[in-house]
């Protein structure tokens with residue numbers, strides 16, 4: 491289990507309050523698809539995501555980005571139990587979606603970049619250090635049911 495100081499908890503909570511899921515979610519997923527184009531293969535049902543323009547205009551990508559970031563919100567609400575919180579989702583990504591878990595870290599980095607672009611100085615190095623620890627716990631939990 492990851493241990494959190496009171497300061498770390500309040501930092502994550504303060505950052506999360508400033509994050510607009512409907513904005514950061516789509517932006518982060520678009521970044522993943524554009525920066526790491528091989529990730530397109532997992533989204534075969536999303537229609538045209540084969541060019542930057544298509545990715546930016548694709549409503550399924552936008553909607554799914556919101557779904558993913560909302561799920562990150564569950565970790566914010568369950569900081570002491572992130573692994574269990576994601577057990578079912580981890581199994582889904584392993585057994586049904588066959589997502590290579592390396593991609594979780596790529597997505598986490600894209601979330602961080604989207605947050606940094608938006609929050610700018612609020613994500614100063616100290617805040618980023620805590621944020622990275624938090625997203626690492628999310629990535630570990632999402633990978634926990636892979637065998």
Ligand code: HNI
Nearest residue numbers: 529532533535557558561562579587589593594597628632
């Ligand atoms: Ni992910 C579905 C959360 C990383 C590909 N994903 C979901 C759902 C949630 C979710 C929630 C919806 C589940 C359901 O319908 O029951 N995904 C997360 C989280 C992370 C993550 C919290 C990491 C932080 N997913 C990734 C990555 C990829 C990915 C890195 C591929 C590159 N996810 C998918 C695909 C689906 C999916 C594909 C199914 C989408 C659909 O609608 O068909």
